[in-house]
Structures are given as structure tokens and as C-alpha cells.
Amino acid sequence: MAAISYKNASCIYEGADKLAVDSLDLDIQDGEFVVLVGPSGSGKSTALRMLAGLEEIDGGAIEIGGKNMVGVPSKDRDIAMVFQNYALYPNKTVGENMGFALKMRGVGLEERNRKVQEAAKLLDLTEYLDRKPGKLSGGQRQRVAMGRAIVREPQVFCMDEPLSNLDAKLRVQTRTQIAALQRRLGTTTVYVTHDQVEAMTMGDRVAILKDGRLQQFASPTELYDHPVNAFVAGFIGSPAMNLFTVPVASGGVQVGERLVALERDQLTAIAAAGLDEVTLGLRPEQLEIGSADDDGLLVQVDLVEELGNESYLYASFPDREIRAIDGTSATIVARSPQRAPARIGDTVTLRKREGTAHLFHPETGERIGA
Amino acid sequence: MSTTTERGTDRNAPSTPAPVSRKRTWGPGSIWSLVAWIAGIAFFFPVLWMVITGFKQEADAYTSTPKIFFTPTLDQYRGVLESGIGTTLANSAFATVVSTLLVLLLGVPAAFALSLRPVKKTQDVLFFFISTKMLPVVAAIVPLYVIVGDIGLLDNIWALIILYTAMNLPIAVWMMRSFFLEVPSELLEAASMDGASLWTSVREVILPLVSPGIAATSLICVIFSWNEFFFAVNLTAVQAQTIPVYLVGFITGQGLYWAQLSAAATFAALPVVLAGWFAQNKLVRGLSFGAIK
Numbered sequence: 001m002a003a004i005s006y007k008n009a010s011c012i013y014e015g016a017d018k019l020a021v022d023s024l025d026l027d028i029q030d031g032e033f034v035v036l037v038g039p040s041g042s043g044k045s046t047a048l049r050m051l052a053g054l055e056e057i058d059g060g061a062i063e064i065g066g067k068n069m070v071g072v073p074s075k076d077r078d079i080a081m082v083f084q085n086y087a088l089y090p091n092k093t094v095g096e097n098m099g100f101a102l103k104m105r106g107v108g109l110e111e112r113n114r115k116v117q118e119a120a121k122l123l124d125l126t127e128y129l130d131r132k133p134g135k136l137s138g139g140q141r142q143r144v145a146m147g148r149a150i151v152r153e154p155q156v157f158c159m160d161e162p163l164s165n166l167d168a169k170l171r172v173q174t175r176t177q178i179a180a181l182q183r184r185l186g187t188t189t190v191y192v193t194h195d196q197v198e199a200m201t202m203g204d205r206v207a208i209l210k211d212g213r214l215q216q217f218a219s220p221t222e223l224y225d226h227p228v229n230a231f232v233a234g235f236i237g238s239p240a241m242n243l244f245t246v247p248v249a250s251g252g253v254q255v256g257e258r259l260v261a262l263e264r265d266q267l268t269a270i271a272a273a274g275l276d277e278v279t280l281g282l283r284p285e286q287l288e289i290g291s292a293d294d295d296g297l298l299v300q301v302d303l304v305e306e307l308g309n310e311s312y313l314y315a316s317f318p319d320r321e322i323r324a325i326d327g328t329s330a331t332i333v334a335r336s337p338q339r340a341p342a343r344i345g346d347t348v349t350l351r352k353r354e355g356t357a358h359l360f361h362p363e364t365g366e367r368i369g370a
Numbered sequence: 371m372s373t374t375t376e377r378g379t380d381r382n383a384p385s386t387p388a389p390v391s392r393k394r395t396w397g398p399g400s401i402w403s404l405v406a407w408i409a410g411i412a413f414f415f416p417v418l419w420m421v422i423t424g425f426k427q428e429a430d431a432y433t434s435t436p437k438i439f440f441t442p443t444l445d446q447y448r449g450v451l452e453s454g455i456g457t458t459l460a461n462s463a464f465a466t467v468v469s470t471l472l473v474l475l476l477g478v479p480a481a482f483a484l485s486l487r488p489v490k491k492t493q494d495v496l497f498f499f500i501s502t503k504m505l506p507v508v509a510a511i512v513p514l515y516v517i518v519g520d521i522g523l524l525d526n527i528w529a530l531i532i533l534y535t536a537m538n539l540p541i542a543v544w545m546m547r548s549f550f551l552e553v554p555s556e557l558l559e560a561a562s563m564d565g566a567s568l569w570t571s572v573r574e575v576i577l578p579l580v581s582p583g584i585a586a587t588s589l590i591c592v593i594f595s596w597n598e599f600f601f602a603v604n605l606t607a608v609q610a611q612t613i614p615v616y617l618v619g620f621i622t623g624q625g626l627y628w629a630q631l632s633a634a635a636t637f638a639a640l641p642v643v644l645a646g647w648f649a650q651n652k653l654v655r656g657l658s659f660g661a662i663k
Contacts, residue, residue, distance in 0.1 A: 054559050075565045087556035091578040100574075101564035148564070 002065030002155040004028040010059035020046040022212040035203035043212035080149035081158040088133040095129035101152045119151045157189040230365035244330040256319035269369035281358030287334035287350040296351030311340035424633035431629035446633035458616040469534035470591040481546030499540040527610040534595040549583025589649045613638045
């Protein structure tokens, strides 16, 4: 077990004009479960592969347990990796797959078998030890890949989207199993995913990457409550935060014909930045759905998602002038804690509940105010 | 149960059209199977005829209406064995086995490097390999003859071994490469994370996976070297004569010895058929069974 630290680490692929990972700084504590998350091409997998020694560190350094890993081949880093496609050895049985690393380290047959048995018991694989991976289901293969990693008792686990080949139900189930297993073993884990729900539910801390750059590294709740920029705000949360660029008015921001009131320190921050426009961010649950003659933003319902215990209304403004951050005319999502109170085509009002709206700089996307 | 009932119904009511079972229908399927049978027989018949002719006396073998009924004899097969086919079989076997081993020794690592560890010029290298097959052998035979003569390897089996190795190497590299490409590169990465050296991961993980490919490639090399005629007829005489050259010896100025030629040809074909039969098991096994999702 060991702490990991990325120190200004960069990686560039041959022939590319942009860094795949650009000066990444991350300090991961011993025993921590850290999730790297981001859209495709964000460099999250590359960052993980740099740690594992499968990708060269072209700038900066990565330290594991205080030792610089630049130039150290992956076989000497004492890291176990779980691959997206599991990469099980097809010609070896489950037991041989799990024991291979121990065999490579010269561990005797007896001890090897004991450790494999232990891990198999932990992962409910005991009856499959003599089978070849080809004869297993997707979920079982995933567990074998996990088993192969934990048998070794490595310093660090690297996991590269290990759940993306499973079906939705199994994914949720395995998600909790992996998180519980990691807590039990206490092994420092770096986990890559593009799924923000996985990131939120599994990680002690989550690092959000975009275009090879770290956006924010914080606990899931911190990310949700205080996103440092509009990208993080839009990436974390499902459905995504409503973000639109609106003009500043006295006491708040002007959304169409309605004024959304802001807190005093937010107004001060806007004034300090000298902005006449800001990006307003409201999470779907920050909006209360009312009837057409209530006070609030007047919108027309385009789509209703009924989930049984809650529902989401997707609506658009009659005023097409309101822009989303990508410049298209804005739509808005609101969550209702009960069955949907409206139907497609209805006109409803959305009122901001108590609490702070998120504000971002319309150009840089940086957070404004607390 | 139901079959019996159906049959019973048929017997009781012969006037009603019996439900036609699907297998007996003359549809497009059976036409194709007929075509397949005809094609199969067309390909197999000459081989069968060759084996049969080997059991005939020369007089029976050379009749204008082919004789189907005759008294079989082992004279021709015995005669061929006594006339020294053993040396040529041994020559062919030696050239084939050694050149195939050399091809595998050189070609498998090359294919590995060109597929799992590609570099910028990989495509060019591959093209170079295959381009060596583009020059007609006839165009190269005179310089080859001179070179082989200069290094004193005329009528020496090693000349053929070198040439067969060179001849089969490009094909082997291309074939093996396509098998290596099927191996997910994550397997090598996984092995290296597990602490295996490159050599260990190749031996423990990659080679078992591509063994059907190695079998297929070997078989191709064996067939090509065993049947090779042009180099052999030009570069060997007595000492290093191989089986295809030996077979031609039956076509003499006095005429064709059909029965004896057939017996000798049967002997010549046997090792390749056996090799194919043994390799078959390996060949049909799928390449990646469960490496990927």
C-alpha cells in the first residue's frame, strides 16, 4: 500500500500535436479510492496507464510510495490492473489466471493455491477455478480479473473502466462490491470511468479531466455542491445542471421576462468581475414546479420522464433568446419528487427553491462567488 | 410418439397428400448439395484413380477404355520402393522439415514484432517481404544457379533448404501476422503487470494462443517445400534429388509408366496428406476463446 502522486506529469502520443495528459498534479493518499472521470479523449485512461507503466511519462514525474516511477517498467511497480476487456489469459484456467502473478514472483505452489483459494472464496469463484475464461459469463470474467488483481496484494490497484462490459443491473451490483472490497483491503485504488454515477458512488475523491487537464479534484459532494467551473457543473449530476447565459439585472439575473434573485455576495462578486452577463446554473432539484399562474420561469413541457418515485420535466422557454452555454436556445430540466405534475404541452412555472444558484463566468466558465 | 401417430394417419388416409418432411424437399438446398457432391467427386476422383492405378499392372493401366475391374497387385508399389524412392523421400523430408523450422524460427518473431510492436515503417517492411514474391522464379534461376554453383552447393540439399526458407518466409510472416493481430495487446500488458518478462509472456500467454496459426503456417510451408519442383530440378541431380524430380523420372523417352508413376505419386502425396490430417485438429480450433468479452 502506498500513496501516489502525479507531479506535473504529461504524456504525448507519437504524431499528436496536443498533450494527452497535460501537467497533471494529483496527490492520492494511502488507501484512498480515487476515480478519474471525464468524457472520451479527456486523458483519464492515459493518466492511469502512465501510473501503470504502460504509457511513458514524457514530462514531470509519478511517485508511488515516494519513489519516482519514471523509467521503471510496469512489472517492477507492484501494481495490479483490471482491464476494460479483462485481458484474462484464455489458455489458462481461472486458478492459473489468478495465480500467474504469484508464479512469476516465485511463490511456491502450496502458498499460491492457498492465496488463490482465499481470493476465489472472497469473489465467489471457488467452483470455477478449473474452468477456462471462455466458459464463464461476463460477470464471472470480471470477478476473475478482480481476483487476479487482489491475489497479488499489490501496492496499488489500477482499474480501467472495469464495469463497462457488464449489463446495467450487474454493473450497479458489482460497483458496490468493488467499493466494499477496496475498503476492506485498504489498497490505494485509481479507477477510471466515463460514468459520473460510478465516479460519485465509488470514489473517496474524484478527479475530473477534460482535454488532458485536471478540472477539479475533490470529494463527490464537494464536486456536486461547489463545481469550480461550468464544465464540472455540467458533467456531474444526472440529469445535468441547467446552464444558461443570461444578462445581469439589479438584484439578480434576468431569465426571459423573469428576474431570478441572487444572494448579496454573489451580486458583489459579479460586480467585482465587471460582468453584464453570467452563466446561471440551476440543478433540476433546485427548481420547484408550479402551475402557469404561479410566480417563476414560464416554460412549456416538451418531455416527461416518469421514474415511478420521481419524475423529470424537460421544458423550453417561449422566449428563444435564452441561450444555453453552447449557444443553442436553452432547454431546462426540473425534478419533481413525486409523479409528474404536468403533461407534454402544458405550460408550467419553475421557481428557484431556497439555496444558492451556481454562477459561472460566461467566457472562461470559472465559478463566480462561493 | 407424434411420429408414430403421423405415420399412422398417412397409412389410414393415403388419398390425402402426406405432410412432406422438410429433409426430402427438392429445393435450392439440395441443388447446392448436389453441386457440392459433384465438385467434391471431381476433385477427389483423380486422386482416387491415381491410388487405384498404382495397384494395376502396366498393361491394365494403359488401356483406352479404362479398366475398372482388374486383379490388384502390389508389384508397382514394391517396385517403386526398390527403385530408390527412399533416398528422395528422405531428401524431401529433410529439406521440408529443416526449412519449415527455419521459417518458423525467423518468421514468428518477425510477425510478432510487426503486429504487436509496430513502428513507423511496419507497412513498408511488410510490403518488402511480399514484394520478394513478385519476381518470377524463372527470372532469378540463372543468377541463383551461378551463386549456388560458386558456393559449391549444387546438388546439395542445403541449397534447397536455404531457398525454401527464403521462399516461404514472406508468406509465413504475413500469415503469422494476421494471427498475432487477433491477440489483444492487453494480454501482453496484463502479463507485464503480473511481473512476466517479455519472453515469459510470449511463451506463457501469446504462443499458446497463436498455436493454431503456427500449425496452419507450418502446414503451408510443408506443402510448398514438399511440392517444390523448379528449384529442385535445376539445382539438384542425383545426391539431393527430391520427390517431385524423382516422379518426373517416370516420364521417359520410351513412354509413360502409368502404374509405376501412380504408385510413386501416391507415396509422394502421402506425407502431405498425413501432415494436413494431423494439423487439422489444431487448425479448426478458434484463435481467441474468451480473451475479450
